[in-house]
Amino acid sequence: MELYDILFWVLSAIAVSCALGVILSRNPVNSVLFLILTFFAISGHYVLMNAQFLAIVNIIVYAGAIMVLFLFVIMLMNLNADVEPQKGQLVQLAGVISGGILFLVVLASIKTAKAEIMDKTSTDIGLISNLGKVLFKEYVLPFEISSVLFLSAMIGAIVIGKKEEVKTSATAKMEHVSE
Amino acid sequence: MPVNSTHYLFLSLLLFSIGVMGALMRRNAIIIFMCIELMLNAVNLLLVAFSKIYADANAQLFVFFIMVVAAAEVAVGLAIIVMMYRKVHSVDINILNRLKH
Numbered sequence: 001m002e003l004y005d006i007l008f009w010v011l012s013a014i015a016v017s018c019a020l021g022v023i024l025s026r027n028p029v030n031s032v033l034f035l036i037l038t039f040f041a042i043s044g045h046y047v048l049m050n051a052q053f054l055a056i057v058n059i060i061v062y063a064g065a066i067m068v069l070f071l072f073v074i075m076l077m078n079l080n081a082d083v084e085p086q087k088g089q090l091v092q093l094a095g096v097i098s099g100g101i102l103f104l105v106v107l108a109s110i111k112t113a114k115a116e117i118m119d120k121t122s123t124d125i126g127l128i129s130n131l132g133k134v135l136f137k138e139y140v141l142p143f144e145i146s147s148v149l150f151l152s153a154m155i156g157a158i159v160i161g162k163k164e165e166v167k168t169s170a171t172a173k174m175e176h177v178s179e
Numbered sequence: 180m181p182v183n184s185t186h187y188l189f190l191s192l193l194l195f196s197i198g199v200m201g202a203l204m205r206r207n208a209i210i211i212f213m214c215i216e217l218m219l220n221a222v223n224l225l226l227v228a229f230s231k232i233y234a235d236a237n238a239q240l241f242v243f244f245i246m247v248v249a250a251a252e253v254a255v256g257l258a259i260i261v262m263m264y265r266k267v268h269s270v271d272i273n274i275l276n277r278l279k280h
Contacts, residue, residue, distance in 0.1 A: 095203030
């Protein structure tokens, strides 16, 4: 057994067990921490497959920014295991069975897939110089459009998250002044 | 048995199924949102694996764009959840199934 295989199995075990921890833990803060661990394990897989740029972006963007945003929102709402809404046993069982059926169906369909040999020698396609060349030669338009997407998401988040009471109280104050 | 493409197919299928199970099992809107992130990451892992097998950089660019879209999605989705919490003081999705307040 090579080092690659050992690392693959260890990282896979961490990823799957932490993913189970995300959906099974009662406390939402624990779920977020388990999800961060899952993302670190997936980043380890990326490093294993010579996708160093994506591994770093995965850690910075997902584990660093997005999950901290989740954590902030959970702590802002003061959620804990006591106020955690729970589905009935029957609905939970139905969820597990339907997820399991999806797993079995896709498993049956990919069971006969041809096993492509992994080339375990190190390549440089995942390095930032190569990815940057591809990004700015072939994907310039999607890159620019994604900046518009970010702008609209930013404006949307601000518009949605704005308090509506602020406007009504301001208009009430103005009416009060005009009286 | 050395690691080949089938192992990565099984791993990402397992992670994706766990994400689907979580989205169906839980009632907390934030946990459901996190399960969606888990599903996106399972797909990303498979794309990177096939990028390695076929020595193709395009798949890694796709992963990059998926991360971009996921970041935008999280910003808007969490704003919606915060607004919902402000209105009904709960993140239970069963409160929202009547399409009225």
